[in-house]
Amino acid sequence: MSNPIPTQLFDRFGRKVDYLRMSITDRCDFRCVYCMSEEMTFLPRDQVLSLEELYTIALAFTELGVTKIRITGGEPLVRKGALELLARIGQIERLHELVLTTNASQLATMALPLKNAGVKRINISLDTLDPAKFKAITRTGDLHQVKRGIDAACDVGFERIKINSVILKDRNHQEVVDLVQFAVDKNIDISFIEEMPLGIVSHHDRSASYYSSDCIKADLATHFSLLASTEKTGGPSVYYKVQGSQTRVGFISPHSANFCNTCNRVRLTVEGRLLLCLGNEHSVDLKEIIRANPGDMDLLKQTILAAMQIKPEKHEFNIHEQPIILRHMSVTGG
Numbered sequence: 534m535s536n537p538i539p540t541q542l543f544d545r546f547g548r549k550v551d552y553l554r555m556s557i558t559d560r561c562d563f564r565c566v567y568c569m570s571e572e573m574t575f576l577p578r579d580q581v582l583s584l585e586e587l588y589t590i591a592l593a594f595t596e597l598g599v600t601k602i603r604i605t606g607g608e609p610l611v612r613k614g615a616l617e618l619l620a621r622i623g624q625i626e627r628l629h630e631l632v633l634t635t636n637a638s639q640l641a642t643m644a645l646p647l648k649n650a651g652v653k654r655i656n657i658s659l660d661t662l663d664p665a666k667f668k669a670i671t672r673t674g675d676l677h678q679v680k681r682g683i684d685a686a687c688d689v690g691f692e693r694i695k696i697n698s699v700i701l702k703d704r705n706h707q708e709v710v711d712l713v714q715f716a717v718d719k720n721i722d723i724s725f726i727e728e729m730p731l732g733i734v735s736h737h738d739r740s741a742s743y744y745s746s747d748c749i750k751a752d753l754a755t756h757f758s759l760l761a762s763t764e765k766t767g768g769p770s771v772y773y774k775v776q777g778s779q780t781r782v783g784f785i786s787p788h789s790a791n792f793c794n795t796c797n798r799v800r801l802t803v804e805g806r807l808l809l810c811l812g813n814e815h816s817v818d819l820k821e822i823i824r825a826n827p828g829d830m831d832l833l834k835q836t837i838l839a840a841m842q843i844k845p846e847k848h849e850f851n852i853h854e855q856p857i858i859l860r861h862m863s864v865t866g867g
Contacts, residue, residue, distance in 0.1 A: 623651020
C-alpha cells in the first residue's frame, strides 16, 4: 500500500509554503522600464499554460495546503478568459484568499466582476502621480485611466487595496510623500519596493538608481508618524501604520533587509515553470508533467512536493552587478 500524499508543503529548511503566485500571461498593455524591454518577444500560445492547466495546478496546490493564491502577469486582466479562471479558482473550498496584482488599466470596468468572482484583495502597481513621469516609466500607460480604475476598486469594497511602488533614485524618489498622502486620502495601503535585478534593462543603471527603504522612511518621517506594526498579509512587506489614518505603509527590502528566512511562497510562470525562488533559477517544469500525464493529479502533487527539496535558502541579488537572472519580471510573474 502506497504512502498517502502529505497535505502540507515544507522545504528542506523547515519553512511552510502556503502561498502561490501564479502568472497567467507574460503580456501587458504597459512596458514599465524595470519590468520589460521596450521591444518584447512574447511566448507563443502553445508554450503558455491553458486556463484549464492553470486551474488544475491551482487545485493541486490547495490540496497541498496552499491557502493563498495571487494571480499576476504581465497584466493578468489582458488574458482572454481571466475573469472566468479567477471565478473557478475562487470557488476552491480549501483556498482562503484569492488576490490579484494589476496595473489598474482594466479596473474601471472589471472591479465589480472581479469582486463577484471572489477576489478579496488587489495590489495596484503605481510608481508616480505625475502624468508625464507615468508615461515615461510605463512607456504606454495613461495615469488618468489608472486613477479611474483605483476609484472603481475603492467603490466596490475589496477587503484591502494596496499600491505597490518601485522607487528609483532621481526618477520618482521625490514622490514618496505624495504617494503616501494619496494612499491616506483613498484609505488604502501602500508598499515601497527596492528594485529587483531581473533581466537586462537599458533605460537606467540599477546601481545608480537604487533607493533604500531606510531612505524612504527618512523622507516620510518629515511628514508622517509611522508606527511599527506586527500586521502581515502573507507576503514580504514589513508594515507601519500612518498615525491618524487607516493606511499601512509597507517596505519590501530584498537588498537592505533580506526576508528570505521567512519565505513561504513559490511562483508559477505562465509557461509552467515552478520557480522556487525569485532570485534563483531553481525550477521544475509542471507543464511537461501535466501535458505528458493528463488527469494524473497524484503525480502532479508528488512533483510539487519533490520540488520543495530544491527551494534555495535565499536569493543572490546584487544591485551592483549585472543580473544573474536574465528573465524579466513580466516573464517571472510580478
